[in-house]
Amino acid sequence: MIALIDCNNFYVSCERVFAPSLRNKPVAILSNNDGCIVARSQEIKDLGIKMGTPYFKAKKIIERHKGAVFSSNYELYGDMSNRVMSVLRTFSGKTEIYSIDEAFIKVPEYRQNDPENFSSEIIRKVYKWTGIPVKVGTAETKTLAKIATELVKKDKLKQLYKILLNKREITQALKKIPVIDIWGIGKATADTLNEHGIFTAEQFTALDEQFVRKKFNVMTARTLKELQNIPCMKIDEQPQPQKNLCYSKSFGSPVTEYSSMTESVINYSSNAAAKLRKNKQKAQSVTVFITTNFFNKKQKQFAGSKTLSFPSAVNSTEAIVHYALKALKLIYKNNCCYKKCGIILNELISEDIIQPDLFETDNPNDEKISEVMDKINSKYGKGTIKLAGEGVNDACWKMKRNMLSRNYTTRWDELLETD
């Protein structure tokens, strides 16, 4: 038996924990650069504002309803997520953190005779200990557990949990779910299914496995079996180490100068390198990409990317910045109005794997310098020490975060300063 725990409007809930006056008001959270709406309270949804709506299109209506809007505060959400997950671990020895706001847990044997009570205990304890409201879906497969939480959302059930164990109830449930809402079925597959006259999860579940396997792929066939209550996906406690790491952001305002572009590439590379070291990994190659604003139809469009391999796996800021700048030089085109750039570190391996550098081009001091920088930044706050090439704090390309809340749970010094 598997339970899926899903935090309700997670980012919104995090902000509300520290601003209780917002509990019954419309609250929206914006993407980087304060661009799109990426999380919505129920009140915002009720205003008809869709996920991903550009903020400028929804601003007026939110203001009219006296709603609150926040820039996304990933430090806060990340920390709140850790708290929720540690509460969940008190319920089961087997938990899989699926995303920042969701986890699958295996229901322990001795709790399987009473999933209702088990669910409501989870909901109560997580709320009491963290302030975050969650919903719980229980079933014998992951995909059906997902369907169960979907039903809680859709039907606005009195209970914040749903149990899908017996056959009749499963069939009833699947009738209410359009294929696009099935976990693992996206737009493309849903469109094809619709063309074949398949609209609900119940209709999909009746299909022949071989047909689905042929028409689509193994993943979709697996989803089918899971909906037929045949488990195909295990709870994955030890997620595989990450294979790529990407740090990319749109610019606050467009970049037209090579010097600004280098600043941002140095900054993004340093950030990516720091993340890599935090994950205790090294990269074997780096990709740099730059693009113009593709929403602007009148502008000349350009997108370039280049991947360079390191002589041996690295994670020092110095080495990564060096190669990223080399790659940038190869793709940069003058007279373009750039909107975005990004750094991808590829072919990641554990930093414990020692790979001798054949040509000994590494500078052994680089790693030590990076280590010291990490220590200083972790003690005194991100950005305390950085490369001069990263430019100043108010550089035009830096992302906009005009409505940022405080790091209530991770930076007490910051609170003391501002209060």
Add this chain to the structure above:
DNA sequence: TCTGGGGTCCTAGGACCC
């Protein structure tokens, strides 16, 4: 004026090997 970011997995096709 203003439109996000970060991942994974699968597949088909090309290049190459014997």
Add this chain to the structure above:
DNA sequence: TCTGGGGTCCTAGGACCC
């Protein structure tokens, strides 16, 4: 005149997730 069969590896692109 007639030109095989069986592999592996890599890459780009598509599809999906949050």
